[in-house]
Amino acid sequence: MESLANLECFVRSAETGSFSAAARLLALTPAAVSRNVAMLERNLGVRLFQRSTRKLSLTETGEHFLASIGGNLHALQAAIGAVTTERGEPAGVLRVSLSPSFGIGQILPLMPQWLARYPLIRPDWQFENRPVDLIAEGFDAAIGGGFALTPGVVSRTLAPAHLIAVASPAYLAGRPLPRQPEDLAGLDNIVLRASRTGRVRQTVLRNAAGLESAVQLNESMIFNDPVAMREAALLGLGVALLVVPDALPWLERGELVRLLPDWYVDLGVISLYYPSRTLMPAKTRAFIDFITEHFEREALARRFRAGPG
Template sequence: MESFGSIECFVRSAEGGSFAEAARHLSLTPAAVGKSVAKLEARLGVRLFQRSTRRLTLTEAGKLFLDEVSSSLTTIQNAVANLASAEGRPVGTLKVSMGTVVGCLYIVPLLGEFLKRYPDIIPDWHFDNRQVDLIGQGFDAALGGGFELPQGVVARKLAPAHRVLVASPDYLAAWPAVLQPEDLERCDGILIRSPQTGRVRSWQLTHRNGEHGPLKLKSRMTMSDSQAACIAADQGLGVALVSMPFAVPWLASGKLLRVLPDWYVNDGNISIYYAEHKLLPGKTRVFVDFIIEQFAEQQLGQRFSAI
């Protein structure tokens, strides 16, 4: 019988591509992880990794062994986590990645109620608009939109991911009425540059009746942050395209108005992602249920819809 610890070291090394990455995940030293994997290889009588100075690569035997043990390892870990609770309550560190806007404006305000219900959970929340490797980086869950769905990860839809055009009342009053998408070409555009790619993404407008139209804004300036774009738009500097979760408070205050209110950009869905396992850790299960409950109670799906 191989030790649970050695198998875990092997799986985390395979997922992370290095002993150092596995060591960070397991709170061990890279030397300890490497030694544990070497002992496992000696006992099995096969080489599991091809080692180089830059990265570990699984051998054919290693790939077969990983397929056999990885899901079982997670099931065992989840079972242990569910049993190791305080009087049956969910317990442990809850590592979650979430988009900055949705996280700061809508999820963090729920933190007090969540901890009131589950006081033995320790939040470890990361705010980033980039997709994370949910399993490889050891996240329990992630919230966001526009992510590819890797094997072994499931998504529960929370709300539509719509973007809308906004501008200040003063700016709109000073220009001829914008009645059709083609009218945007004469407007000053406050464009959003992706912080990941450095490029300004091209979008297509969708009418509430399903018709499509061009989105061609004359570039007046570019920003890499939606908040900065809204602040610029509030000064009457142009028309900005921002996500609905961020636009909601600006629209509610009247500081910004929708431009072409029958048109929007459909960017998929905002979802909560977690590993696909029959036996989820209690901390993950209650978090997923809590977020779905709160989105329904606060009608965030309707509020985030541009239709």
């Protein structure tokens, strides 16, 4: 079955004679509309539009295709938007993008419960450290931070994204504990190189009083993955700045120790992203409700917060 986005983009482009005009109606970018139509043509194996720099016109095949579905688009939207089985259960492939550390550590353990509740939804999850284009790449949802809120994308806050300084008891043995953020510069620091920019993140810590302290860390080790940073810290190789959910289980077991408990780095929030649709697919609504209920039940917004509040 073709995606609702592809079919909507085709019909609106045919009706308006322009990808740009269709994009305005659908709250998308012209590039996203063009990609969705191209995907529809590729999947069908036919050319639906004749394209030129000044004009967009239907091919004969495109005219027949539009005539067959154009008048029934609302019914088609309702059918796809409420995809369920005859027993009323959400069904279909659910494409989700998640960061590897948070996705594997926090969301993947929920899979048995998710599959028990929704056995007819097939997860197609991608774990990668990049903000995807939900609409252009065909994702139903994403969990992470720093996504651009392009037209047609909704963001729902799940928890704060706070970095805290941690190290193993073995590394700290015989060393004086840092009392101020600048004391971190005298320790072995395991730092993160951002995959998008190739730069090492600047460290600005803050406390409950609103004071901020920019620290120039001693870059003893540079990694591009937070999980590798945590493992290096567990091996006693130095101090790592990790988001709270990546460190919490090891802190609770005493395998890591939080340094400077009054200070943290504020990276914003961890959010659940999904395309805004008048008629949302049942599988996507089920996932949104499942994740938000889990965060509320386990009080994860509070547990993942490094400072007061």
